[in-house]
Amino acid sequence: MFIRLMLVAVVFFSGIYSLSDSHASTTSQEDRVLLYDIFSEMIAVPTDTLNGKTPELVAAIVKRLLIAGVPQSYIHEIKHQQDMSNLVVRLPGATTGKRPILLMAHIDVVTAVTEAWTTNPYKLVEIDGYYYGRGTTDNKAGASILIANLIRYVKEGFKPNRDIIVVLTADEETTAGGISHLLSQHRSLIDAEYALNSDAGGGSLENGEYKVFGVQASEKVYLTFHLETHNPGGHSSVPGPENAIYTLAAALERISHYTFPAMLDEITQTYFLKSAQIKHGQEAHDMQKLAAGLNFEAAERLSRQSARYNAILRTTCTPTRLYAGHADNALPRSAKATVNCRILPGHSPDAVEAQLQKLADDKRITFTRDSPPVASPASPLTPHVLDTIEDLMLEKFPGASLVPTMSTGATDGLYVRNAGIPVYGVSAIFGDPHDSRAHGKDERIRIKSFYAASQYWYQLVKNLSSN
Numbered sequence: 001m002f003i004r005l006m007l008v009a010v011v012f013f014s015g016i017y018s019l020s021d022s023h024a025s026t027t028s029q030e031d032r033v034l035l036y037d038i039f040s041e042m043i044a045v046p047t048d049t050l051n052g053k054t055p056e057l058v059a060a061i062v063k064r065l066l067i068a069g070v071p072q073s074y075i076h077e078i079k080h081q082q083d084m085s086n087l088v089v090r091l092p093g094a095t096t097g098k099r100p101i102l103l104m105a106h107i108d109v110v111t112a113v114t115e116a117w118t119t120n121p122y123k124l125v126e127i128d129g130y131y132y133g134r135g136t137t138d139n140k141a142g143a144s145i146l147i148a149n150l151i152r153y154v155k156e157g158f159k160p161n162r163d164i165i166v167v168l169t170a171d172e173e174t175t176a177g178g179i180s181h182l183l184s185q186h187r188s189l190i191d192a193e194y195a196l197n198s199d200a201g202g203g204s205l206e207n208g209e210y211k212v213f214g215v216q217a218s219e220k221v222y223l224t225f226h227l228e229t230h231n232p233g234g235h236s237s238v239p240g241p242e243n244a245i246y247t248l249a250a251a252l253e254r255i256s257h258y259t260f261p262a263m264l265d266e267i268t269q270t271y272f273l274k275s276a277q278i279k280h281g282q283e284a285h286d287m288q289k290l291a292a293g294l295n296f297e298a299a300e301r302l303s304r305q306s307a308r309y310n311a312i313l314r315t316t317c318t319p320t321r322l323y324a325g326h327a328d329n330a331l332p333r334s335a336k337a338t339v340n341c342r343i344l345p346g347h348s349p350d351a352v353e354a355q356l357q358k359l360a361d362d363k364r365i366t367f368t369r370d371s372p373p374v375a376s377p378a379s380p381l382t383p384h385v386l387d388t389i390e391d392l393m394l395e396k397f398p399g400a401s402l403v404p405t406m407s408t409g410a411t412d413g414l415y416v417r418n419a420g421i422p423v424y425g426v427s428a429i430f431g432d433p434h435d436s437r438a439h440g441k442d443e444r445i446r447i448k449s450f451y452a453a454s455q456y457w458y459q460l461v462k463n464l465s466s467n
């Protein structure tokens with residue numbers, strides 16, 4: 001998830017619900033054991049930035065692939081830094097001239113504060129129908145499913161009608177250097193007609209029933225500004241009218257009263273259309289209005305109702321850090337604020353900066369960008385992809401509704417879209433929407449949801465690479 005913030009998307013985790021285990025029957029015991037072994041091996045290697053053990057994990061996965069009979073020629077380990085290993089595995093398809101499908105996951109995790117956890121975060125532990133461990137949701141379940149299914153395809157001699165590419169990246173949670181390096185230096189190895197990302201999307205349960213099957217088709221653009229002002233400073237016993245902290249605080253105050261205009265695109269309009277069908281009352285009514293086109297009244301009401309709807313409807317900018325002063329008894333010589341923006345795919349970053357400058361309205365304040373924004377066009381809701389996803393969803397998760405989503409946070413998908421490859425976030429992991437523990441303590445995945453998602457992916461990739 002989200003390098004930068006997370007995602008909202010919607011990654012769900014669950015309470016204990018008595019769902020019938022209809023999927024187990026489609027996954028042999030041998031396949032379940034294979035998937036479990038891969039998953040527990042992945043969780044046991046701490047691949048956060050502090051430990052930097054992605055080379056160790058990639059070596060373990062490669063060993064397992066070779067033992068399972070996957071030819072060496074299918075396997076590509078690519079380092080973009082000494083301690084950062086990415087893995088690409090290509091299952092060749094029939095030469096039909098169709099471009100490959102790219103299946104995405106990342107193997108790095110956010111550092112776990114071990115002492116805060118109930119279990120050892122780097123050990124897969126089963127408790128009350130859950131697997132606990134750092135990365136169980138974000139995103140080692142996805143990585144394990146992709147590798148286990150690839151081994152199943154090779155073992156059963158499955159011949160897709162195009163190449164199937166699995167990519168596991170090493171630093172989605174920090175700089176996304178892995179996916180950027182692969183796209184810029186090894187494009188031909190991962191080029192594809194479109195990509196499926198296991199690190200976005202996801203399903204929500206309501207009272208044990210399948211409710212929403214989120215398919216992420218776009219993500220907001222991440223951009224951080226540094227607002228800074230300087231002042232000659234001096235002795236704090238003789239303060240003048242000007243103070244760097246006052247100057248900056250006043251500008252932030254002006255920015256705090258501004259809300260960017262609501263905007264809609266194909267993805268968010270469809271999101272509201274589909275969501276209206278499973279919501280009730282005024283909320284559903286407002287969503288119907290937005291599904292029909294921009295309606296400011298409905299947008300304002302929904303924005304007041306939830307920060308998430310607000311973040312889906314408009315660009316947001318908010319201060320996340322403040323730095324000022326160098327001594328208690330000295331006037332501050334500088335004051336600096338970090339303002340983090342999440343920009344709608346269709347909204348120009350330059351226009352956002354110009355608006356913030358206009359609001360700050362103070363020549364003494366300079367604006368600098370932390371890093372250039374990576375534009376990420378929304379992916380089209382291409383019928384043959386979305387219909388295939390939905391048809392299998394109806395079969396595997398009866399009662400669920402497919403809802404296209406825009407993530408307010410970012411994933412590696414941002415860079416893949418930027419490179420011109422449409423991306424669909426389809427983790428297919430169902431859970432309780434109010435129990436998201438990604439990046440937090442006691443991260444866990446519902447066991448039934450994990451195996452159900454693995455069977456869903458197994459069949460989805462076959463369906464998409466057979467027609």
Ligand SMILES: [Zn+2]
Binds near residue numbers: 002138
């Ligand atoms: Zn992630």
